[in-house]
Amino acid sequence: MGDVDTLQAALDARFGQGRARREVPLASLSTFRVGGPADLFFEPATGQELVDSVKIARAHGVPLHVLGGGSNVLIHDTGLRGLVVRPRGGTVTPIGDTLVRVDAAVTINGLVRHTIARGLAGLEAWAGTPGTVGGAVYGNAHWQRQNIGDLVESVRLVSRDGALLQVPADRMEFAYDTSRLKRTGEIVVWAAFRVTPGASPDALRATARASLAFRKRTQPLDTPSAGCIFMNPDPVHDRVPDGMPCSAGALVDRAGLKGTAIGGAQVSATHANFIVNTGHATATDVAALVDRCRVAVADQFGVQLHEEIVRLGF
Secondary structure, eight states, rough: OOHHHHHHHHHHHHHTTTEEEEEEGGGGTTOOOOEEEEEEEEEOHHHHHHHHHHHHHHHHHHEEEESSSTEEEEETOOOOOEEEOOOOOEEEEEEETTEEEETTBBHHHHHHHHHHHHHOOSGGGTOOOOHHHHHHHTOOOOOOEEEEEGGEEEEEOTTTSSSSEEEEGGGGTOBTTTTHHHOOOOOOEEEEEOOOOOHHHHHHHHHHHHHHHHHHHOOOOTSSSEEEOOOOTTTTOOOOOOOOSSSSHHHHHHHHOTTTTTEEEOOOOOOOTEEESSSOOOOOHHHHHHHHHHHHHHHHHHHOOOBOOOOEEO
């Protein structure tokens, strides 16, 4: 592992003193509200700053972690070694009439508001989706029966050695809850989404409100969580028992675990594929409860659940 002191000096020289900070608590930057500090923390304000910080970390041999909106991740109680990069800011830029280019740090909700206000259809049902564009592309976020990768035209990426490349959607290896980024470690700089012009903003807002209302009815939005913990099982390959829905939440529920708690972590009584922080959970509590749910479902139904959340520092 490289020297974090030397890395900070290099970041200070490039971006100015005070931009890279030591021992920054990460729990408040995670929707789970758990996790320890970052050895070194930097928030690039532009795509070029992101690229430069990646190159500097690579040159100094220091581990690099990227944090977006902090949803869908579980950060270890001891924190993260090396450099944590959290892009901030960003813009939405129209490209002709049918594309919008969106910087990685823009929130999905910010993108939805932007397109609705301009009568651009295609993204309105994603209202209420937590996290950023970069994180959504990384995990190919899904909402009901659509994956966000279905709406992507191309993605600008930076490799772990700082090289820039533009990748069309058909080379992003989008599949359920995944993309090539989980294999390559590449980082999103921006993504271009297809939209349809000429829609009524009022009609788009109605769709967005319906999406938000559905989330409020079915998800524990008033308690810290990371969203769904497990991917839904594959109806063909995972051999879900007859009469059982292909739903991770239903399997955890029927295993009798809804409401089960370890420390401050609890399987939500609203939706059993959510684990919530009741106020004093640790990442260790959450991880232990995730493991208990996985084992119980495997023992009772013979189905191996796979995590949708990304564990950092474990």
